[in-house]
Amino acid sequence: MNKRFAVILAAGKGTRMKSDLYKVLHPVCEKPMVQHIVDQLKGCNVEKTIAIVGHGADTVKDQLGNDIEYALQEEQLGTGHAVMQAENVLNDKDGTTVVLCGDTPLLTKETIDALIEEHESKGAKATVLTASAEDPTGYGRIIRSNDGSVKKIVEHKDASDEERLVEEINTGTYCFDNRTLFEALKHVNNDNVQGEYYLPDVIEILQKQDEIIAAYLTDDFNETMGVNDRVALSRAEQIMKKRTNEQLMRDGVTIIDPDHTYVSVDAKVGKDTVLYPGTMIKGDVTIGEQCTIGPHSEIENSMIGNETTVKQSVVHHSEVGNRVSIGPFSHLRPQTKLGNDVRVGNFVELKKMSMENGSKASHLSYLGDAEIGEGVNVGCGSITVNYDGKNKYLTKIEDGAFIGCNSNLIAPVTVGKEAYVAAGSTITDDVPGESLAIARERQTNKDGYVKKNK
Incomplete structure (x- = not known):
């Protein structure tokens, strides 16, 4: 040749x-x-x-x-x-x-x-x-x-x-x-x-x-076709999108509404995965088999395992395991790594962190610069307080720990294996394994307070 x-x-x-x-x-x-x-x-x-x-x-x-x-x-x-x-x-x-x-x-x-x-x-x-x-x-x-x-x-x-x-x-x-x-x-x-x-x-x-x-x-x-102006650019986009989506469908991917689903030419999507309208898959993305993506989800430069759901959520530069449930309205920022059978629910934001198999943060939490073990439950409203205005610090939550609702974990801090953090606590010191940490003021009731102030 x-x-x-x-x-x-x-x-x-x-x-x-x-x-x-x-x-x-x-x-x-x-x-x-x-x-x-x-x-x-x-x-x-x-x-x-x-x-x-x-x-x-x-x-x-x-x-x-x-x-x-x-x-x-x-x-x-x-x-x-x-x-x-x-x-x-x-x-x-x-x-x-x-x-x-x-x-x-x-x-x-x-x-x-x-x-x-x-x-x-x-x-x-x-x-x-x-x-x-x-x-x-x-x-x-x-x-x-x-x-x-x-x-x-x-x-x-x-x-x-x-x-x-x-x-x-x-x-x-x-x-x-x-x-x-x-x-x-x-x-x-x-x-x-x-x-x-x-x-x-x-x-x-x-x-x-x-x-x-x-x-x-x-x-x-x-x-x-050569592209010389924005009109031709838009036409090229439509043709490329149609070509890409049709090839995916021939390869066994279900795209509910191809006209409103955007998939990068570099993306790889496994068979029997379903892409719902409004989904945008950008850059170098790999999605496994039997996943459900969308509606209205954005995945960029990430890896998604098998049988995982990403519903109305954003995943950027992250790695997600098998049988994971994400969303609705979750945000996985760069360097997030989720194991298998993890649950990340409504209004949860993750950044530069890992969460091992079977752990969950079901709603309204921010978990950044953290290492979370297996079988951990992070309660509603819990936050890893990772930034002091100059530097960022690591929070570790070991296997089987339970973080009660509205807890603040002030990094650097470690919550030990199977430890409990009581709801409403602000944790500034390490919590030993199998311990209960309570860090809040004792409740005081003022009898007749309302009547006196009227």
Whole structure:
């Protein structure tokens, strides 16, 4: 198999987006557009990927990391000029180079693979990814010879009436023989209204040299859509969401209302799990089998075990075990870890804490910077007081302990195994195992108080 290379055009600011965020970094289903392209290329046996960066170069590099290489296009002088910036990395290499736009997030690795295979099987010097458009107005048309090769690509404004009837259009994604690409780029000029160097001019140069120009027609026009403004961004979001949800349903997940359920493309959801409307699953999430998520729950960068329920709650950067019940109206903040058979109920907030198997905090509690053992009951209104204004401290509650309602545990403090804390107590010292701690004023009744004050 020929060596494969990729060039991603990601230098444009995208003025039509009217945004301080560079265009290729706008997210589609929780992932920046250019990251979608990079991730799809990982499944295409590409040896080297070069992103052409310009506006916001450092921000793009921060997003994509060190898995790929970069070339800087200091002035945006057209797509041909952009690809020229990769010459120092690729010009002496034999193989196939695919050129993609960083604002085409819907392209799949299957289509990219098929494009490259068509290119190599035809022995072409260049291959164009094409699509069939119901309304091709404004697109360059693909005019084929009788043998199926590309005779020419004609822009809409230059097309004859007969050529304008052609529905096969140029999508702006190409494959090239690598050496031929950079040799042809030397002959591209900027003799046009914009004064720019255009990559499609390479096709015309190669045609004049009687080289084979091929085309691969994808059966999904939507895959090739470029995003140039917020309207197109919204459309791409809808298409990606539908694609993701339909795949989950084919894999055995029940989605009650797919139009109102948002699932990251990186999420993994087990079979027989049910997603209710209003659910948002963001980032790198793994959800086990036979879970119930929603309605109106948000899970981000977390792991959820099997047979767990998350109802009208928020879970961020946390790990949840099997048969756990969360919500309604619970908030699991980062670094929360719950064991199996745990119950976290109404209006409970957890942060940077662990709760072992069978423990529960059923309602109206804040538990932060805490280690809670197995079989612990945390009563309503109980709080781990973890912050003194400067530093945060750890609370430990050992196996089988019982924390009565409206208790304040002033960290650092430990409640021992099977100890009891009486309701309404403020605990400032460690409680030994199997002990009862009472820290409150003794009740005093004032007989006749109301009558006297009247």
